[in-house]
Structure formats: structure tokens, C-alpha cells
Amino acid sequence: MNFLSLKDVSKSYRQAGQTIQVLTNLNLDVKKAETIAILGQSGSGKSTLLSLLAGLDKPEKGQITINEKAIHNMDEGTLSKFRGKTMGIVFQHFHLMKHLTAWENVALPLRIADQDGAQESASEALKMVALDHRQEHYPYQLSGGEQQRVAIARAFVTKPALILADEPSGNLDQETGNQVMDMLFDMIKEQDMTLILVTHNPALAEQCHRKLSLKSGQLVEGL
Ligand SMILES: Nc1ncnc2c1ncn2[C@@H]1O[C@H](COP(=O)(O)OP(=O)(O)OP(=O)(O)O)[C@@H](O)[C@H]1O
Ligand SMILES: [Mg+2]
Secondary structure, X not given: OOOEEEEEXXXXXXXXXXXXXXXXXXXXXXXXXXXXXEEOOXXXXXXXXXXXXXXOOXXXXXXXXEOOEEOOOOOHHHHHHHHHHHEEEEOOOOOXXXXXXXXXXXXXXXXXXXXXXXXXHHHHHHHHOOOHHHOOOOHHHOOHHHHHHHHHHHHHOOOOOEEEEEOOOOOOOHHHHHHHXXXXXXXXXXXXXXXXXXXXXXXXXXXXXXXXXXXXXXXXXXX
């Protein structure tokens, strides 16, 4: 039984009379606790694919199943609950709430999911990314790399079954990036999480069970 599957998924964008075909009959099957690296040129559709998996956008065609639930035709309310319970998402551009402190940003998913112990769990998650001393700071007071670490803490705080991460170390120097990614892989392994990791970094991709490349709207094995 697959934990996650995409079947014949297509997605295009229409803008100013132009159609950009991004994903074309894309298929993917992922087992529970598998880690998958997605590589591909800029503009090949990696972030688009993650936003479909997160249910933040809908495919025009095809089926997306996660943890035995079909999300391509789920209504918004159900989907948002499902997302909060099942997924942790690290976006390419962090998407932190700018009027919330680092701690409040990390605690937010717990509050939305009505999970107890928000206080402790959020502090713990920030400690994990070595930012426990910056809990009260707002995103604008943090560097890009620090904001990225807050975003990672926020993705992990609910201990979700699935982590979707878009270039999570893209804005970090090599040493910090390696530390953060080691942490991320340790947590994923410890908790049997499934990972879909978008990266341009072949060394990071090597740490995943499978490497796939997005080419001409489809996923192919290898780099
Ligand atoms: N909302 C949108 N409207 C129109 N076109 C879009 C939209 N979002 C993405 N695209 C286009 O879809 C294609 C795929 O974009 P996407 O962001 O998925 O690429 P990517 O592989 O993540 O690239 P990168 O490595 O640069 O982050 C690009 O050509 C992009 O311009
Ligand atoms: Mg992208």
C-alpha cells in the first residue's frame, strides 16, 4: 500500500492568453517512511508539484491520494484539517507570519490543530533548530537562514506523517545548511516520516532513498 500516490496528474497555468503546461500525466508512488528527492531545472514545476501535494492548488486532471485519502476532490474545510494533521510544509520562500514572533509562528499549527502542550512543543522545536534564544523575535529581525530554520521548526512541530520541503537549505551557508539538514533527516528517520524534498543539491539528494528528476512535466528516475 502506498502512502502517497499521484496518478496521471496534469497542471497548467493560464495567464495573459498564454498556457504554460507544467505537469503532464505525472505519476508517483511513495511508501510510508520513504524519502524522495525531486530535482529538476528552474521552472520545471517542482514547487507546483509540492503545492498540489499540499492541496494548496488543484490538478486539472488526475488523482492525488495521501494516507488513503483522495485530496484532489476534497472540499477546502476538510482539506485544511487534513493538511494540518498530516503534513508539515517548508516553503521555498518560508511564508512566516510577519506579525507573529518566531515562537508564535511555530506554535500556530498546534493551535490550529488544537493540540495540547503548544508552549513546550514550540519551544522544543525552536531549540532543535538552535533558535531557542530568538523566540520573541519577529521574522524581520531574523536573517534569511534563521527564518528558514523557524519554518522548519514549524513544519515539524505537529510531528506530521509527511514533510514537504522546497529547498529547505537553499538560503543557508554550507555549514548551517548541513547542520539543519542533518537534523531534518534525523527527525524524519526517528519518527518514520515520509519526505518529499525538492533540492538542487545532489549531495542532499543522495541522502534520500530515491532520486527523481522532473523533466517535461514528468518524473523520471535518477538525476
Ligand atoms: N501562478 C502562476 N501563474 C502562471 N505561471 C506560473 C504560476 N506558478 C508557476 N508558474 C510557471 O510554472 C512553471 C513551473 O514553476 P515552478 O515554480 O513550479 O518551478 P520550479 O521547478 O519550482 O522552479 P525553481 O527551481 O526556480 O523554484 C514556471 O514556468 C512558472 O513560471
Ligand atoms: Mg520552486
